[in-house]
Amino acid sequence: MTAAQELQVKEKQEVASPAEQTKPGIIFTPDVDIFETDRNITLLADMPGVAADDIEIDLRENILTVAGDVKPFEGADESDILVEFEIGKYHRQFTLSDKIDQGKIEANFEDGVLRLTLPKEEKAAPRKIAVKSA
Numbered sequence: 001m002t003a004a005q006e007l008q009v010k011e012k013q014e015v016a017s018p019a020e021q022t023k024p025g026i027i028f029t030p031d032v033d034i035f036e037t038d039r040n041i042t043l044l045a046d047m048p049g050v051a052a053d054d055i056e057i058d059l060r061e062n063i064l065t066v067a068g069d070v071k072p073f074e075g076a077d078e079s080d081i082l083v084e085f086e087i088g089k090y091h092r093q094f095t096l097s098d099k100i101d102q103g104k105i106e107a108n109f110e111d112g113v114l115r116l117t118l119p120k121e122e123k124a125a126p127r128k129i130a131v132k133s134a
Contacts, residue, residue, distance in 0.1 A: 026088035041118040048112040064094045
């Protein structure tokens with residue numbers, strides 16, 4: 001990989017959905033990283049330009065939906081000269097396995113990154129079983 005390839009900027013990707021939109025505007029798919037430990041699955045979603053109050057996380061029938069709005073940054077008394085920030089909505093869905101303890105999911109938002117901690121059910125967490133001798 002060349003240095004130029006390592007430094008390429010990845011732009012927001014618009015959702016390519018076969019469903020018809022009922023709201024105007026662009027919908028983006030947030031980039032995510034997902035990793036796990038013995039106890040948790042962690043999901044990081046990159047949502048630059050979204051305020052914490054503008055994020056919605058919904059869980060229904062094992063489907064976790066993450067959504068957020070990117071609102072215009074200029075004030076009411078400001079005129080645009082150059083606009084390169086894309087305004088729109090983020091939307092992404094994940095199907096959760098039965099191994100996730102859905103009642104203990106936690107969310108934190110900092111520096112444009114949403115961190116969801118999805119704890120595994122106790123029975124799903126690996127553990128050592130001691131062998132006893134008689």
